[in-house]
Amino acid sequence: MTFFAIIGRVVLALLAEIGRLALFVWQAVSHIIRPPFFWRLIAQQVMRIGYFSLPVVALTAFFTGGALALQIYYGGNEFNSESIVASIVALGITRELGPVLGGLMVAGRVSAAIAAELGTMRVTEQIDALTTLSTNPYKYLVVPRVVAAVVTLPILVFFADIIGIMGGFVVGTSTLDFNAGVYIKNTADFLKFDDVMSGLIKAGVFGFIIAVMGCFHGFHSKGGAQGVGRATTNAVVSASILILAANYVMTSLLFAN
């Protein structure tokens, strides 16, 4: 009996959490389209989420592009490697690795920061204080972060695409002795608008996941420092897993035909 009781409790807790999350997302989204809008706060969050994530995302992309070039060269057919390396690096970075790795890095940085900040605000009653000052906490705290993340993630990933391809280019032309002009030509020939676009759409969705998970866990944190710590961990873990799951779903939808 106890075994079934445990399963039941876990399932119920999971369903309750999904319900809470659904309500939270509904509140957040419905406030995005209703005035007043806090432009100053959105701009502030664009700086914090987007601009300050640039070095992390750029380094991730650069090394990933470089490693990818090496792997394709070593593992692939050396006979035709010059065109294969360039094209697979370009496709791999723009379609999958740019958005996914960029998204995961930003999830680690930003989801954690949001959850810690809002979690501390929750346990010190600052979120309740917002309500008493006639300010809707969803509008003031959640909306700017969600909007900023959805807008900036595609921009970040666009830069990641460029830098990732550059990483492949640097390794290709220095370590693997490829001709620079041919490498660029191969990249340009293979890369289509749709490849880049699919990655940017993914990035927008990942931005939404990152901000919503950070805000959700921060909002519902309780129990002082330990609770905030737990909220931070949960935000990063859930954002990362959801990014990977959403990536699979979107890949299967976007590349179905």
Next chain:
Amino acid sequence: MSDAKIELRNVHKRFGSKVVLDGINLTVPQGQSLVVIGGSGTGKSVMIKCVLGIIRPDRGEIFVDGKNVLKMDQSEREKSLRKFGMLFQGGALFDSLSVWENVAFGLIQGRRMKRMAAKDIAIEKLAKVGLGPEVGELYPAELSGGMQKRVGLARAIAVDPEIIFFDEPTTGLDPITADVINQLIVDRVKELGATTLSITHDMASVRKIADRVAMIYKGKIIWEGPREKIDQSGNDYVDQFIHGRAEGPIGMDVLKP
């Protein structure tokens, strides 16, 4: 009662299996100061948060100016919240904003006032709690506990509210600072003609700021009367509480963690 500013009727709230409010009936007449006393964990804070709409009670009715706040939609509720000011136990100052921005928050965000006009009012309100304009430029983390309470009070009175809630206004302060805060509360409330509902377990505070006193125990109001009657309440629970005795009808079950 026709002059009731706030009225709670049979309010119930439980978290899981823990009953926190078990049928609260309480009336605060216009312009009066009601102080609710009771031990830690007896539901005092939850009661105030129910009136503010931060927590939704399971059952019962709450009237503010004769209107049932639980039946209001979101925009009506936000409008009704403009009547309120609240001083939180830990201050709940926004640590990302300077002191004057904290005080002016309700004016700028809630009432869409221009920043410079709101700053003038903020500095005026800071003066009313005995703080100079130079304090306005500091951040909450740079202030002592007593100063944070003063800033919290200035923020609570900034929008000239009709109703003010005080959540343990003197907790964590030395007796002299506590008395200064109590005196400020009495003066500012009298000046505004506001109706106040306070919760505390500091008897010095009760004797200074209360017109009427109510005692909450196990989620129910067990005694209510004017401040002068508190020493002759004839209620063993109240006697035990105001004299701070470990022995009495309030058993160890509430004192154990």
